[in-house]
Amino acid sequence: MPKVKSNGTELKVDLTDKEITQIKELLNREPSITEWGMFDVMHSEHCSYKSSRPKLKFFENAEKNYDRVLAGPGQDAGVIDIGDGYCLAFRIESHNHPSAIEPYHGAATGIGGIIRDILCMGVRPIALLDPLRFGTLKNNPHSQWLLKYVVKGIADYGNCTGIPTIGGEVEFDESFESNCLVNVACIGLGTIEDFNHAPSRAYHPGDYVILMGGSTGRDGIHGVTFASRTLTEMSEADRPAVQIGDPFTKKMIIEATIEAIKTGHVRGLKDLGGGGISCALSELTGEGGTGALIDMANIFTREPGMTSFEIMLSESQERMAFIVKPEGLEDILAIFKKFEMSHAVIGRTDDSGVLKVRDGENLVVNLPSTALSDAPTIQREEKSPDYLDALHKQKTPEPTKELKEIMHALISSENICSKEWIYRQYDHEVGVRSVVKCGEGDSGVLRIIGTDKFIAASVGTNSKHCFLDPYEGAKGGLVETCGNVIANGARPLAMVNCCNFGNPEKPESYWYFSKALDGINDFCRTLKIPIVGGNVSFYNEDEVKNTSIKPTPVIMIVGIIEGAENIITLPFKKPGNDILLIGETKGELGGSEYHSVIYGTEGGVPPKINESIIKATWEFLLELYSKNLVEANHDVNKGGFIITIAEMCFKNKLGANLDLTDSNVNDLRDDIFLFSESAGRFVIESATKEHDIIMEIAQQHGVLVRKLGNIIPEPKIIVRGLKENDIFLDVIKLKELHASTLPDLMEI
Amino acid sequence: MSKDENWIVEIVLENKPAARDPVGTVIQKDLLAKKGYEMVSNVRSGQYLRIYLTANDANDARIIIDKMCNELRIFNPVTQNLTILNVFKT
Numbered sequence: 001m002p003k004v005k006s007n008g009t010e011l012k013v014d015l016t017d018k019e020i021t022q023i024k025e026l027l028n029r030e031p032s033i034t035e036w037g038m039f040d041v042m043h044s045e046h047c048s049y050k051s052s053r054p055k056l057k058f059f060e061n062a063e064k065n066y067d068r069v070l071a072g073p074g075q076d077a078g079v080i081d082i083g084d085g086y087c088l089a090f091r092i093e094s095h096n097h098p099s100a101i102e103p104y105h106g107a108a109t110g111i112g113g114i115i116r117d118i119l120c121m122g123v124r125p126i127a128l129l130d131p132l133r134f135g136t137l138k139n140n141p142h143s144q145w146l147l148k149y150v151v152k153g154i155a156d157y158g159n160c161t162g163i164p165t166i167g168g169e170v171e172f173d174e175s176f177e178s179n180c181l182v183n184v185a186c187i188g189l190g191t192i193e194d195f196n197h198a199p200s201r202a203y204h205p206g207d208y209v210i211l212m213g214g215s216t217g218r219d220g221i222h223g224v225t226f227a228s229r230t231l232t233e234m235s236e237a238d239r240p241a242v243q244i245g246d247p248f249t250k251k252m253i254i255e256a257t258i259e260a261i262k263t264g265h266v267r268g269l270k271d272l273g274g275g276g277i278s279c280a281l282s283e284l285t286g287e288g289g290t291g292a293l294i295d296m297a298n299i300f301t302r303e304p305g306m307t308s309f310e311i312m313l314s315e316s317q318e319r320m321a322f323i324v325k326p327e328g329l330e331d332i333l334a335i336f337k338k339f340e341m342s343h344a345v346i347g348r349t350d351d352s353g354v355l356k357v358r359d360g361e362n363l364v365v366n367l368p369s370t371a372l373s374d375a376p377t378i379q380r381e382e383k384s385p386d387y388l389d390a391l392h393k394q395k396t397p398e399p400t401k402e403l404k405e406i407m408h409a410l411i412s413s414e415n416i417c418s419k420e421w422i423y424r425q426y427d428h429e430v431g432v433r434s435v436v437k438c439g440e441g442d443s444g445v446l447r448i449i450g451t452d453k454f455i456a457a458s459v460g461t462n463s464k465h466c467f468l469d470p471y472e473g474a475k476g477g478l479v480e481t482c483g484n485v486i487a488n489g490a491r492p493l494a495m496v497n498c499c500n501f502g503n504p505e506k507p508e509s510y511w512y513f514s515k516a517l518d519g520i521n522d523f524c525r526t527l528k529i530p531i532v533g534g535n536v537s538f539y540n541e542d543e544v545k546n547t548s549i550k551p552t553p554v555i556m557i558v559g560i561i562e563g564a565e566n567i568i569t570l571p572f573k574k575p576g577n578d579i580l581l582i583g584e585t586k587g588e589l590g591g592s593e594y595h596s597v598i599y600g601t602e603g604g605v606p607p608k609i610n611e612s613i614i615k616a617t618w619e620f621l622l623e624l625y626s627k628n629l630v631e632a633n634h635d636v637n638k639g640g641f642i643i644t645i646a647e648m649c650f651k652n653k654l655g656a657n658l659d660l661t662d663s664n665v666n667d668l669r670d671d672i673f674l675f676s677e678s679a680g681r682f683v684i685e686s687a688t689k690e691h692d693i694i695m696e697i698a699q700q701h702g703v704l705v706r707k708l709g710n711i712i713p714e715p716k717i718i719v720r721g722l723k724e725n726d727i728f729l730d731v732i733k734l735k736e737l738h739a740s741t742l743p744d745l746m747e748i
Numbered sequence: 749m750s751k752d753e754n755w756i757v758e759i760v761l762e763n764k765p766a767a768r769d770p771v772g773t774v775i776q777k778d779l780l781a782k783k784g785y786e787m788v789s790n791v792r793s794g795q796y797l798r799i800y801l802t803a804n805d806a807n808d809a810r811i812i813i814d815k816m817c818n819e820l821r822i823f824n825p826v827t828q829n830l831t832i833l834n835v836f837k838t
Contacts (some may be wrong), residue, residue, distance in 0.1 A: 315767070
């Protein structure tokens with residue numbers, strides 16, 4: 001690691017020699033040690049996106065091309081106009097490394113950070129969603145420990161701040177054993193007026209810069225540098241201190257901030273996260289075209305004797321920076337006093353275009369405002385991994401078990417089983433907006449109080465599919481998450497993503513990233529889904545085994561349901577109704593649960609996505625909804641459509657009488673047909689009398705629909721019309737298997 | 749090797765000095781708010797455990813407790829410090 005010197009002090013930095021030379025040339029002098037520290041942090045992968053920007057620039061310009069997009073990538077959160085004067089802000093980011101070493105506080109402060117991101121768009125955070133990845137749980141105390149405390153960290157923080165956790169997704173795979181993934185997503189709701197009040201820029205010279213919230217301490221200095229490296233085998237006690245979350249302070253910050261914004265006196269707002277005050281000030285002034293003079297003496301610190309280096313780089317939690325009009329200063333300070341929030345005026349903006357920080361008599365920082373945010377990009381090499389060809393060639397073995405036995409194994413597998421053990425720890429109803437209970441729909445559904453509109457949101461992706469084919473796998477993640485909100489009756493409006501990959505300096509890891517982004521880009525352009533934000537987390541590696549995590553480009557989708565009557569839920573409702581399978585089942589078992597649970601293999605060809613068929617399926621479903629023809633809907637996911645049907649039976653303890661004679665259009669082997677994970681399929685319930693009209697609409701849209709059978713009042717699933725023997729399944733038994741896996745593994 | 753004896757080990761778990769301690773902060777603020785205790789400049793909270801065990805001697809008791817707390821994640825060395833306050837025979 002290179003070292004830099006300033007006034008006799010030496011500092012190890014993560015900067016390249018080229019970057020060091022460029023910085024010296026830009027300033028035409030030797031930076032101070034504080035400035036070196038700021039460059040080091042702001043040029044880290046985590047803050048600068050230096051490896052990912054060359055790919056991210058290919059995304060469509062969402063703000064320009066879509067009228068409904070109010071804020072796109074590069075801001076703290078994406079914001080979309082949802083009509084009636086309201087806007088939605090949403091974002092997802094990773095908190096993987098802190099959670100891998102301190103699951104409770106790592107996850108909790110992840111939630112804290114994402115709440116602040118939403119808050120700085122001027123709106124109230126109203127819901128959380130959490131996609132998680134861990135090593136497999138069985139006989140693995142470390143993974144159990146991580147899961148237990150990550151869930152507890154999310155639950156405690158969310159519950160204390162009064163924000164419901166309405167959804168999430170979890171996968172277990174050994175590649176995540178030492179580097180778990182904790183992604184956190186938040187949705188905010190407010191008026192467009194509120195959003196316009198608080199840009200994350202300081203556009204006006206002469207405004208006051210106020211720091212509000214927690215005090216600045218020595219914790220988390222260089223947290224972003226930590227996030228921009230792999231987790232090494234350092235002694236645990238030597239690792240940088242993970243932040244301790246403080247949700248009750250956060251609750252006060254939320255209320256104080258929202259009240260301050262409502263006054264109209266706030267002209268800029270930024271949360272202090274990675275990179276601390278350095279990052280916040282340089283982004284506020286750099287992108288606002290202004291400068292600022294900050295007096296370090298006014299920054300309230302937790303410990304005496306902190307140096308300017310420590311203060312500028314501290315990543316202490318629960319802090320916000322406000323840019324306030326001079327005439328509004330008294331009102332804003334009165335609000336902060338009312339909420340007993342520590343605060344201080346730390347400086348003023350000016351038109352110099354220079355960020356200056358004074359420490360007593362010394363000017364410790366004197367940098368052009370844009371210098372820190374203009375990190376150079378790095379063009380990484382990419383190369384497809386050698387092992388993929390062999391993996392793709394793997395065939396599904398001949399089944400050695402009965403289909404019923406396989407079904408029992410799949411429904412109780414870690415990746416398919418009920419996640420109730422997790423979501424019952426979350427308060428998903430605080431705030432009185434939640435409409436669809438966890439487990440009763442594919443996505444979380446929230447009412448927009450005062451309107452007849454509902455928000456549906458979902459997160460997810462399939463890491464095993466992405467491992468075999470990142471391009472198709474990333475598209476598959478979009479099909480799945482969009483499918484989730486569509487299954488609930490919503491039209492997808494916009495997406496954000498959280499890309500979790502390995503070390504970008506390894507050409508194979510970068511190849512995964514590059515191909516996944518191509519998939520996201522192609523799909524979103526074709527399906528007209530604006531990409532309004534994202535986060536990239538590299539360096540997710542298992543240092544012990546020297547392998548990367550399975551590539552995990554997590555997708556978050558939000559959609560809107562118009563009218564309470566149009567909310568569709570998952571459980572089967574009425575015996576006698578038809579069960580229809582929408583979409584074509586192909587022999588696509590690569591990376592399937594069937595392969596991994598039954599045969600312990602990961603290979604094969606994963607599902608391919610055909611955008612025109614996906615689009616037709618969505619339009620078809622939305623037309624059925626408009627005619628009130630759908631009673632229940634569940635998208636087909638891991639384990640294939642037979643698992644989907646079983647899950648739909650559980651809630652009301654109903655059964656299904658299926659005859660698959662005409663539905664196996666590709667003449668697949670029974671096991672392949674039942675457990676294939678072909679993307680973009682749905683199972684719907686509809687009244688038998690509507691069968692002909694549904695088929696007619698399907699034909700108009702060119703969508704394949706097959707009637708599989710009918711709902712029966714007895715809790716059993718009868719499968720006839722297979723090539724081999726019929727199957728008889730007991731729904732109560734399946735439900736028990738589905739429900740007991742996680743509690744059995746997690747409860748002593 | 750001496751015979752197993754009954755020991756008590758008292759330990760305190762607290763957040764590392766650089767980490768924040770919301771509980772301590774609230775207590776301190778409350779004390780100041782009530783006036784008359786301005787001399788209190790800082791409060792740090794922690795968790796006290798008294799553990800009863802059998803061990804060969806005091807040193808053995810310390811080793812067992814240290815190992816147990818680390819292995820079973822009674823505390824997390826990334827954010828917390830463990831201090832053994834006392835080891836004594838019952």
